[in-house]
Amino acid sequence: MSLTGLTRPWKDFSYGFLDASAKRELRRKMLKAVAVPGCQMPYASREVPIARGWGTGGLQVTCTLLNPGHTVKVIDQGADDSVNAASIRRFLTRVSGARSTWDTLEASLIQSRHRVPEEILREDQILILQVPNPEPLRPVEPNMSVARQMHADADYGRMWLQLYEQIVRSGRVMFGAAYPSLVHGRYVMTPSPIPRWDVPKLNMARHLTILSAGREKRLYAVPPYTRVEPLVFDDVPYKVEEHGHLTCYRSGLKGFFMNEIPQEDGGALHEVSDSHLGIKAIRQGDGEDVATGDTWYTNGEMGQ
């Protein structure tokens, strides 16, 4: 052994930014996450060149999976051109040389903040959801050690009580996005702040979903064909947002999750939240040959 054996040739940064050791740790944790669906796996979570809370968890997973053969799509709130999505996409292509796309059908890796695309994902696609807070029990138990014990004991009584109290107080379950859901009948997870509209898309899906919280240093997964059941009482059914009847004023699409755009006259317009689905519809309207995949929802109703 020599001194040079202790050093490395200078490289500005590793392929995919993360060094080999960081990638191995993420790989090990991703495997355990797949093996125990919905269970939060702690990981070291390296600092990356974007701020914590801005998708660093998703970014570490994507950086580990990326190779030059991949095509990556990045969305924030459903939009590819949202400023932070643009920033992350630029980073990912810069450190990997992978191609990027806005089209869900073309993507092999989809990193997303708060949305699942409307087109049904295939088995060869991986959805990576950025997670701000991985702990569904946080509202009832802020202490992480106690919450971990509750998961260990499958002690979700306080979670159910919270649901019950909401129904008593407001006449309905008041969880908006990040609706707590039972995975494979064992772990309650937060699906990240995706709208209720998107949660059924994770149930018995063809694709693998990896959820990663960089700041909180936890990652978990929903493998393909895994049950994801929103917590509900038998007599109070799960309700997605009432968007099924809305029409996108730009693309004319109907029956998808919408963004509400307040207007000066006191009313509101709606635009489809999956922005590239809207773009494709507009282009189709202009006579362009653009393919749209099958969608989870048809006429505002979730398919079986």
Next chain:
Amino acid sequence: MAYVATRGGERAIDQAERLYRSLMGDIDAQRVAEIEAALPLLIDRLMGESSLYAPELAALALAQSGGDLYEAILLMRAWRTTQPRLQVAEPVQQGQTFTHRRISAAFKDIPGGQILGPTLDYSHRLLETGVLGGAPYRPDPVEPAARPAPARHPSLAEWQKAQGLVHDVQTEPVDKDKIPDLTREPLLFPAKRAHSLQSLARADTGGVLALGYSAMRGYGNAHPTVNELRLSEADLRVRHPRGTVFSAGRVRTSQAEVVTTKGKGALQVGFCATFGWNEMKCIAGATLDLNAPGAAKNSPVNEEFFLYHTEPVEASGFCIHFKLPHYVTFQSALDNLRAAKAKAEAPAKEEADA
């Protein structure tokens, strides 16, 4: 494609970044060198919170971020994570460090003496406004002592252990390559001792001060007395592949031990150490450490509470992430609110109709 042109996120973020960078203008090696020379204590604080001892890089990070400390820490940390781990240095013993300053508030005098070293503690905080008028400020030269203080000083706690005032905790020797490393594995609770100390070492100075201060004001159980505060330089001793151990340089370190007489028969000790000279953080951090055993869950001196909430990159990142659009989440909550409102109004309407 009019639909796309009305948005244009890529160009907007590009230009926004240019606007920010134009605040600082050109950065050259000279500017970086001046920052490093002029702001050693800021550099020290930054190196501690970054857990990366590299004064030149710290100065560069400050130049690039225009002095936004949290941005500078993130720059340093993100650079640090990409670096290969070549070796773990030999452990540093308190008594073996080249000590510049070492004081105790617990005793009037201590073995080895009170060594004031560099401090502004007794200075009058007056702005030297003459500088702005063109008269350079030249500090008075340091006059060497007739009898120089020894370079190395024993640890006061060692003396207290010998006196039976501090429990001599027997720890199993751990191979240095096996010391748990917070940057390579997650922080879990109850935390490993190494993780707690590492986490405090890289904690946000302001955050540690705020929570430490809350403990000092009475939200903790124990009132701290500074047993020993030490600013020193530690040899970075590494092993050559041939087997010889050699010094590859020195790093500045701060350490604080605080004690309380509350407890059964012996002093309880809290400890904090960090890269660079940063006394305030070490005293506040040691106070948190002192108060941690048995602290109530969710109190500011509970270890999980203070370690999570003083992580500078995480705390600052999460705070600024609220600037990101949240309209999907908001839309989802709005839907609930409207539905609940409709439901609440429905029975009233029925009554009115009847």
Next chain:
Amino acid sequence: MQAAPTPDALETRDNLTFEAVLWALSRPGEPRALPDAGAGAILSALVDRECRAYADDPEIETLLRQSGASLVPLELADHVFAGLTTDSDLARFMRVPVGDMLYPDQGATVIAPAQIGSGTALRLTGPGIETARDIRLGGLHPRLWEVRATLCRYPLGVEMLFVDGAQILALPRSTQVEGI
């Protein structure tokens, strides 16, 4: 930062190996091609100095040593490279860590040689499988599935990666295995 880097041969192999392992574990019982034959590529993609590992094969042991992993007795290992054929293999397998309720991720990953597509007929159900998947796995101790069932008390358990040349087939702890 400068231009996009290109991955070197090792990065490429580790990345593709993991892609195969992740696919295989996400779809239990579905064989997947590895970029290289043998357990060495899996070791390289997953194991380094942060790991505690065990191997019954001196060649793998050498690779483990080079990776920086600590070589530990099997009951402390997070990665176990061992055959599952003989009675003594099976006795050893019984001692593999399965994690605990607080940290199920501490259950080990076991990498073992097997014949994929021939041997005992098994029916798999669980996450990653739409209804049920029938497979054949050979070269394994006949009582392995019984012992695995005692280890995999969900969410505790072990992940099993079976390697046959350049093919991998994986069984996470969440998979129910029945003989048919």
